[in-house]
Amino acid sequence: MTYEDVKRIRERTTAEAVDSRALAKLIDEAVEKQIPKKVITKPIYICPNCGGRVEYLYCLFCGQKLDWGHKV
Numbered sequence: 860m861t862y863e864d865v866k867r868i869r870e871r872t873t874a875e876a877v878d879s880r881a882l883a884k885l886i887d888e889a890v891e892k893q894i895p896k897k898v899i900t901k902p903i904y905i906c907p908n909c910g911g912r913v914e915y916l917y918c919l920f921c922g923q924k925l926d927w928g929h930k931v
């Protein structure tokens with residue numbers, strides 16, 4: 860889930876309809892993804908969260924922030 864997904868869900872959620880447990884889970888997931896995780900570098904660069912091929916600071920598939928060590 861990307862931060863755009865969380866934002867979209869948050870904007871649709873009214874105070875009356877809020878499922879606080881589900882919302883807390885979304886927030887936890889979003890915050891967790893802001894903590895850079897080390898990129899898996901063999902044999903290609905792989906997101907440690909979703910297994911997608913990555914080239915940038917964030918995974919384009921799941922939004923995970925990536926720790927490239929000294930590479931970037």
Ligand SMILES: [Zn+2]
Binds near residue numbers: 908909923
């Ligand atoms: Zn990913």
